[in-house]
Amino acid sequence: MFKYVKYTNYPINIKKKDLRMAKYLITQFGGANGELGAAMRYFSQKFSMPDDYGKALLNDIATEELGHCEMIASMVHQLTKNATIKELEEAGLGGMYTEHGKGIYPTNSNGVPFTVTYFAVTGDPLAYIMEDMAAEQKARATYENLINLTDDEDIIRILLFLRQREVVHYNRFKELFMYYKKKGY
Amino acid sequence: MLFEDNDFDINMAFFIPDLSISRHTNILNPTEGFLKGNMFQDEYEPYKNFTYFKLNPKDEKERLLYQVMALSFAINDLNLYLDLHPDAKEVLDLFQKYVKDEKELRAIYVKKYGPLEVTEVTSNKFNWIDSPWPWDSKGGSMYV
Numbered sequence: 040m041f042k043y044v045k046y047t048n049y050p051i052n053i054k055k056k057d058l059r060m061a062k063y064l065i066t067q068f069g070g071a072n073g074e075l076g077a078a079m080r081y082f083s084q085k086f087s088m089p090d091d092y093g094k095a096l097l098n099d100i101a102t103e104e105l106g107h108c109e110m111i112a113s114m115v116h117q118l119t120k121n122a123t124i125k126e127l128e129e130a131g132l133g134g135m136y137t138e139h140g141k142g143i144y145p146t147n148s149n150g151v152p153f154t155v156t157y158f159a160v161t162g163d164p165l166a167y168i169m170e171d172m173a174a175e176q177k178a179r180a181t182y183e184n185l186i187n188l189t190d191d192e193d194i195i196r197i198l199l200f201l202r203q204r205e206v207v208h209y210n211r212f213k214e215l216f217m218y219y220k221k222k223g224y
Numbered sequence: 225m226l227f228e229d230n231d232f233d234i235n236m237a238f239f240i241p242d243l244s245i246s247r248h249t250n251i252l253n254p255t256e257g258f259l260k261g262n263m264f265q266d267e268y269e270p271y272k273n274f275t276y277f278k279l280n281p282k283d284e285k286e287r288l289l290y291q292v293m294a295l296s297f298a299i300n301d302l303n304l305y306l307d308l309h310p311d312a313k314e315v316l317d318l319f320q321k322y323v324k325d326e327k328e329l330r331a332i333y334v335k336k337y338g339p340l341e342v343t344e345v346t347s348n349k350f351n352w353i354d355s356p357w358p359w360d361s362k363g364g365s366m367y368v
Contacts (some may be wrong), residue, residue, distance in 0.1 A: 043342070046358050048297065203261030211305070
């Protein structure tokens with residue numbers, strides 16, 4: 040069961056329209072290393088975790104990642120909200136506009152739609168957590184690439200926050216991985 | 225076998241935790257943790273020379289909301305730590321303190337500015353639906 044809270048994990052208040060960054064950012068919603076993949080990966084894996092540590096950690100990080108989906112989608116929405124059709128076309132978003140109007144649709148930066156093949160469910164706790172550690176590292180790297188692509192502080196501050204969350208999640212997963220190795224799973 | 229006495233060499237680089245014992249923790253206050261995105265100073269990894277940005281609430285409502293958000297962040301981050309260290313007494317004590325603080329501060333916010341959860345609808349009107357929703361632009365300029 041989930042409860043909705045009417046605020047984001049970190050404030051999203053972007054003042055400058057930027058279609059170029061919107062096109063790049065959307066990948067952290069619908070790309071291979073994005074938040075939707077992360078949320079669904081942990082959500083799906085939690086059902087076959089072997090103990091309470093694993094169940095709790097995957098459940099709680101999955102929940103946080105759902106909130107991060109909302110953050111990325113909110114950023115893209117705010118960056119594109121008042122764009123004209125001509126501006127969208129000039130930014131290479133004419134195809135996106137054709138398919139989705141100004142709706143927020145989970146794709147990567149190149150418009151490739153989200154697919155569940157981005158994550159794995161093996162039923163094996165070590166394979167799970169090792170994949171989850173890699174996922175956090177890939178998301179961290181993607182956030183860094185995105186930070187390198189802009190100088191808008193309204194965007195950078197949010198990306199720094201989300202990047203740091205990947206660092207934290209990686210550390211928690213690493214702890215659990217080593218515990219499971221020690222236990223002999 | 226490449227590594228006779230070591231089933232997986234990645235183990236070498238990892239700290240092996242004992243989940244039954246809490247380690248020494250270096251926990252930040254909720255405001256600083258929130259800004260950094262990490263409640264644990266010893267695990268904080270800044271990117272390049274970026275540190276973090278201060279929040280500049282535009283009014284009393286936003287200031288109060290940011291405080292609720294900071295406490296909610298602290299609760300969430302300690303939650304993840306406690307998932308693996310449920311017997312870490314000092315972390316649990318902090319967790320419970322922040323839960324209490326958040327409840328009190330949120331009650332003040334809700335009374336003044338409306339619900340943050342649907343069960344907090346207080347007026348005769350169902351003001352849950354009132355804007356702004358979290359994804360709406362807030363105080364946007366000429367650009368947004």
